[in-house]
Amino acid sequence: MSKNGDEAEKTLCEWATQEVTQAPLCITFPEAQNFELKSGLIHLLPPFRGLENEDPHKFLKEFHVVCSGMKPHTVTEVQIKLTAFAFSVQDAAKEWLYDLPSEILGIKQGKKEALHTYWERFKKLLAWCPQHGISDYQLYQCFCEGLIPMERQLINASSGGSPSDMTPTEISALIEKLANESKHSATEEEWYPDHPRGVKEISNAHLES
Structure with missing residues (x-):
């Protein structure tokens, strides 16, 4: 997920206007020497x-x-x-x-999954599939599309408009920063403002009565 040689990185928007290769099948075909399926x-x-x-x-x-x-x-x-x-x-x-989508291309953030947890899960998938053959542009496009609406709004606001105007390196740095900040959220309620605050289920029969 770095620049290729000295060639300047394009933004996601610039990349999207180019012809891109067909999305890979969900199966990552292994490289084998002198092997052909007859x-x-x-x-x-x-x-x-x-x-x-x-x-x-x-x-x-x-x-x-x-x-x-x-x-x-x-x-x-x-x-x-x-x-x-x-x-x-x-x-x-x-x-x-x-x-069937490739596991990486089909990644989605869980409804109650913190940003840093989603980001770490995304990076683990990349580590598990080092030969995925997917460009950095498509990877970050899929990551951003898989965000829940609240997180997508946060990314948009932090990017100054839209992550599509940023390069993969810039998006990676931004997400890393926001993910680290999310680790220090005091409670789940703070990170998810729509989460019920201070409401606990009570099973004690005396209190219920």
Whole structure:
């Protein structure tokens, strides 16, 4: 999440006006040397269409057996399965796969999740998926779109208008600053002004009566 060489960073707004690559599939395909999924091997894969009468557990067992049997010595079983899975699902199951967002691209802030917690969760996802292939522009666009309305207003106000007029580096620094400030909020009620203040559930039968 830094500048590429000496090329000046664009703002999110400038980036959005350019042609961007297709959003990645929810599966991150591993890099493997000298490995190509042959058409003959693809035909051995069990099909799964997502029908009500199909047994997903049986499908996964058959999928495991086929993938284990086609594994070359230089390729791991995980690499085989990640590459082959999209060829195994069909019809409604394939539509489901294509509509399934990448975990990073589909990130959303929880209704009662503090900004610093959401920010740390976002950074952990990036650390877990170092080869996600998603540009910094798209990453921060997804992060900002996943904010709850109150947090989005805070980001807009702190950015002097809109984060789309900032570069990824500037947005990252701003979010880091605001996230650190949110850690020092005295109570959950202070961070969430719509949260009921001083209201506790009472289960004591005597007090209720």
